[in-house]
Amino acid sequence: MSALERPLARLRPWPASRWVGIALLGSVALASIVIPVVSHYSTDAIDVPLQAPSGAHPFGTDNVGRDVFVRTFAAGRIDLLLAIVVVASSALVGTLIGTVAGASRRRAVDALIMRVVDAIIAFPFIVLVLGLVVVIGPTVRWGFIPAGLPSTGLALVFISWAFYARIARAEALSLRERDYVVAARTLGYTQARIVTRHLMPSTIRICTAFAVGHVIVVVAIVASLAFLGSGVQPPTPEWGSLMHDGSSLLQIAWWITVLPGVVLVITGLGLSLIADSILRERSN
Amino acid sequence: MGASLLEVRDLAIEIADWEPVKDVSFEVAGGECVAIVGETGSGKTLTCRAITGMLRRRGGSVVRGSARFDGIDLLTLTERQWLEVRGRRISLVPQSSMAGLDPIMRVGRQLEETIRFIAPADDPRKRARELLDHVHMARADEVLRLYPHELSGGMRQRIMIAFALVGRPELIVADEPTTALDVTLQRNILRLLKELQAETALSVILVTHDLGVVEEVADSVTIMYAGRVVEAGPAAKVLGAPAHPYTCALLAARPLTVGPGEELLAIPGLPPGPADRASGCPFAPRCARAQARCDEAVPQLETVDDLPGHLAACWLARSGDDAA
Numbered sequence: 166m167s168a169l170e171r172p173l174a175r176l177r178p179w180p181a182s183r184w185v186g187i188a189l190l191g192s193v194a195l196a197s198i199v200i201p202v203v204s205h206y207s208t209d210a211i212d213v214p215l216q217a218p219s220g221a222h223p224f225g226t227d228n229v230g231r232d233v234f235v236r237t238f239a240a241g242r243i244d245l246l247l248a249i250v251v252v253a254s255s256a257l258v259g260t261l262i263g264t265v266a267g268a269s270r271r272r273a274v275d276a277l278i279m280r281v282v283d284a285i286i287a288f289p290f291i292v293l294v295l296g297l298v299v300v301i302g303p304t305v306r307w308g309f310i311p312a313g314l315p316s317t318g319l320a321l322v323f324i325s326w327a328f329y330a331r332i333a334r335a336e337a338l339s340l341r342e343r344d345y346v347v348a349a350r351t352l353g354y355t356q357a358r359i360v361t362r363h364l365m366p367s368t369i370r371i372c373t374a375f376a377v378g379h380v381i382v383v384v385a386i387v388a389s390l391a392f393l394g395s396g397v398q399p400p401t402p403e404w405g406s407l408m409h410d411g412s413s414l415l416q417i418a419w420w421i422t423v424l425p426g427v428v429l430v431i432t433g434l435g436l437s438l439i440a441d442s443i444l445r446e447r448s449n
Numbered sequence: 450m451g452a453s454l455l456e457v458r459d460l461a462i463e464i465a466d467w468e469p470v471k472d473v474s475f476e477v478a479g480g481e482c483v484a485i486v487g488e489t490g491s492g493k494t495l496t497c498r499a500i501t502g503m504l505r506r507r508g509g510s511v512v513r514g515s516a517r518f519d520g521i522d523l524l525t526l527t528e529r530q531w532l533e534v535r536g537r538r539i540s541l542v543p544q545s546s547m548a549g550l551d552p553i554m555r556v557g558r559q560l561e562e563t564i565r566f567i568a569p570a571d572d573p574r575k576r577a578r579e580l581l582d583h584v585h586m587a588r589a590d591e592v593l594r595l596y597p598h599e600l601s602g603g604m605r606q607r608i609m610i611a612f613a614l615v616g617r618p619e620l621i622v623a624d625e626p627t628t629a630l631d632v633t634l635q636r637n638i639l640r641l642l643k644e645l646q647a648e649t650a651l652s653v654i655l656v657t658h659d660l661g662v663v664e665e666v667a668d669s670v671t672i673m674y675a676g677r678v679v680e681a682g683p684a685a686k687v688l689g690a691p692a693h694p695y696t697c698a699l700l701a702a703r704p705l706t707v708g709p710g711e712e713l714l715a716i717p718g719l720p721p722g723p724a725d726r727a728s729g730c731p732f733a734p735r736c737a738r739a740q741a742r743c744d745e746a747v748p749q750l751e752t753v754d755d756l757p758g759h760l761a762a763c764w765l766a767r768s769g770d771d772a773a
């Protein structure tokens with residue numbers, strides 16, 4: 166291979182597990198986009214309560230007669246969108262803060278930032294999220310954004326950035342001694358330019374593998390919070406709150422809890438397969 | 450050859466209570482190529498760091514001596530003042546070309562960024578192309594669009610030299626620019642440096658431990674051992690009629706001097722480390738011709754055989770014996 170030919174690494178076929186993961190996640194995402202639009206029912210239209218799954222209502226109806234099928238996939242929109250926004254913003258903020266800490270010439274700046282990170286990570290994750298949701302106010306709503314979404318999202322970003330900061334700082338510490346960074350500094354490039362143009366593109370790449378795994382955690386936490394009643398507030402459909410609604414009726418109407426749960430599991434499985442195959446590729 | 454562009458006098462560097470560089474002096478005239486030769490740990494790289502203002506980064510400090518570059522005292526420049534000199538008047542070509550380039554930025558973009566920052570041109574893209582042509586890069590347009598990992602070691606080193614030329618410097622400090630390359634490429638890169646030097650009246654300090662290289666490209670040579678200059682002078686004189694036993698031993702250890710099947714000649718022992726603080730000549734313990742007085746005092750650099758410019762620090766060379 167001549168030096169000018171591009172390496173073929175990028176064309177190496179993806180493992181089957183990643184394709185399965187993409188198919189699982191993709192079908193949930195596609196259903197979440199399409200079903201609430203094409204369904205005969207809206208998320209709060211009322212029919213006969215507690216109908217078992219049938220052709221008319223594939224996932225049955227809940228205790229007030231709402232179609233669980235359309236509510237499950239309307240919930241998918243909220244859950245997936247929230248997960249993407251939370252992961253993207255905490256990855257961006259965390260990587261920036263971590264890179265600044267690692268690249269800083271003043272060790273005190275680095276120490277201060279990293280002690281804050283340590284403090285956040287030292288708390289039990291779910292307890293801290295719950296506490297923050299309460300502080301922000303679980304029923305706060307911004308414009309058309311449903312109640313509970315801003316508090317859940319903010320609380321998650323507020324904690325999640327710390328993980329990215331830790332990963333990014335470790336990478337920045339080793340990059341800052343590389344000749345090209347030293348050269349940039351000795352030629353008088355500003356710190357902002359070095360961080361954003363020469364360090365961030367590398368550190369953010371390192372963080373992507375963590376980000377895919379992080380999506381799973383966020384989806385699970387969002388559902389857990391709603392299940393506990395502190396997340397997305399009713400009547401907005403959300404996987405955790407759907408399952409919570411049905412939990413007291415589990416013996417007479419299993420479908421209200423189990424079927425949204427199955428969709429959540431399929432989502433998680435799909436994400437896990439993708440994350441796992443990426444990590445495996447990185448470690449090779 | 451013009452007047453002296455860089456003049457280093459009695460430079461001594463201290464790191465953690467140890468002096469890895471002691472009383473080093475040498476001069477670089479305008480348009481001259483000076484080779485600094487020595488084995489690992491002889492203080493070559495630290496000397497380069499001192500004259501590019503990058504010593505503090507390694508935790509070292511200059512404790513004695515001076516380094517004047519075109520009337521500027523390099524050793525007293527502040528970090529802010531260095532910005533006017535580094536990359537603009539004195540450039541450094543590093544040892545490893547891989548670490549010197551940002552791995553996730555296309556070569557062209559990096560080069561253009563540096564051009565905009567150091568020596569803004571009307572058309573940075575065109576100037577980047579010119580620089581690559583200048584270092585004889587084949588398929589320059591294509592190379593500008595590639596990432597560093599898509600280039601060979603030799604191409605990367607050419608690009609590093611192109612980077613060093615961005616600010617049109619008067620002096621290039623090349624710290625073992627060919628160590629990471631294979632032998633045929635080493636020659637090409639050094640010929641390139643030599644050619645650029647001749648074309649643009651550039652001065653070059655070439656740090657190396659390859660005497661074959663020195664013979665080919667250097668005008669004068671400074672041989673360092675254990676942080677001291679042991680011999681210095683015009684390349685032809687130092688290599689043709691070496692006065693210091695260490696230089697003789699280095700020349701004898703070259704693979705070229707040995708026929709097939711014969712054993713390579715090595716210098717016995719190791720250079721002194723931080724713990725060795727003997728009072729005599731630092732090379733005496735390994736020297737085949739050491740005498741009693743060699744252990745007593747350190748010989749100073751003195752003119753050999755009344756030849757101006759050829760200096761050696763050896764008691765034996767001084768006594769008028771035929772040292773070679």
